[in-house]
Amino acid sequence: MAEAIKVLLVDDHQVVRRGLRTFLEVQDDIEVVGEAADGAEGVALAGELGPDVILMDVKMPGMDGVDALRRLRELDHPARVLIVTSFTEQRTVVPALRAGAAGYVYKDVDPDALAGAIRSVHAGHVLLQAEVAGALLSQEGTGSGPGRAGSLTEREREVLGLIADGRANREIARALVLSEKTVKTHVSNILMKLDLADRTQAALWAVRHGLSG
Numbered sequence: 181m182a183e184a185i186k187v188l189l190v191d192d193h194q195v196v197r198r199g200l201r202t203f204l205e206v207q208d209d210i211e212v213v214g215e216a217a218d219g220a221e222g223v224a225l226a227g228e229l230g231p232d233v234i235l236m237d238v239k240m241p242g243m244d245g246v247d248a249l250r251r252l253r254e255l256d257h258p259a260r261v262l263i264v265t266s267f268t269e270q271r272t273v274v275p276a277l278r279a280g281a282a283g284y285v286y287k288d289v290d291p292d293a294l295a296g297a298i299r300s301v302h303a304g305h306v307l308l309q310a311e312v313a314g315a316l317l318s319q320e321g322t323g324s325g326p327g328r329a330g331s332l333t334e335r336e337r338e339v340l341g342l343i344a345d346g347r348a349n350r351e352i353a354r355a356l357v358l359s360e361k362t363v364k365t366h367v368s369n370i371l372m373k374l375d376l377a378d379r380t381q382a383a384l385w386a387v388r389h390g391l392s393g
Contacts, residue, residue: 184211185302188231190222190248191215191264192240196287200235200264203291210298219248226257233302234261238276249279253377260301264289280378283307304348306380331373337391339366343379344386 187210189197197215204210213229216222219236220243226234234252238245249261263276263284273284282301285294297307332340335356342352349363356363367379376382385391 182209184209185233185298186211186213186229186231187298188213188222188225188229188234188259189215190217190219190234190240190245191237192217193237196237196264200294204295204298207295210295219243219245219251222248223251223255223257226252226259227255231259233298234259235264235298236261236276236281238263238265238272246275246279249276249281253280260304262297262301262307264294277380280380282380303350304379305346306383332370336366336370336373339363340370340382340386341391343367343370344383344391346383 187204189200189212191197191200194217197217201212201215204212213231214225216225218240222234222236223243225231236245236248243251245263245265252259252261260282261280263273263281264287265272265276265284266287276284283297283306285297285307289297300307338356339352342355347355349360349367352358353360353363358366367382370382371377374382374385376385
């Protein structure tokens with residue numbers, strides 16, 4: 181059996197954390213390794229517990245979810261962050277995605293859909309709804325213009341197109357008949373050449389510059 185996905189819960193409402201834990205603990209492939217009541221505690225526990233996925237609220241006292249995401253990026257923490265929010269406004273969700281979140285779900289999400297979202301971001305997917313992706317694209321200001329596409333090799337362009345299609349490294353490797361290690365190298369090169377921070381920005385860049393399927 182594959183190793184369980186280790187999940188850290190970060191939310192200032194104990195009732196929400198309890199509900200999430202109660203559901204997730206019945207999933208055979210998901211293990212809740214800890215809980216935090218604010219962003220600062222979440223960042224600290226992420227360093228101690230090494231979660232694979234962090235379920236993060238946006239609005240919290242002290243260090244909020246966006247600042248916690250920025251801190252995790254500064255620390256180069258490998259965990260994928262899935263925002264769990266009760267706020268539907270783009271002005272709440274978009275900053276979190278720009279700070280490095282792999283996607284978001286609402287707190288009233290169907291439990292099975294939540295488990296699916298955790299598995300999806302753990303596999304390397306980016307979860308974006310169309311209207312939020314559009315808002316991100318309109319605000320994108322990475323400074324990486326279309327001319328930078330010329331610095332990519334043909335293989336890197338293929339990998340980037342598959343990232344934009346929401347493919348995880350394993351799926352990209354299978355599609356292009358490459359090893360996962362080689363795909364990871366291509367992804368790192370793409371981010372470096374385009375001066376992008378993560379796969380979310382890479383996917384948005386590819387959509388904006390016509391490299392997605």
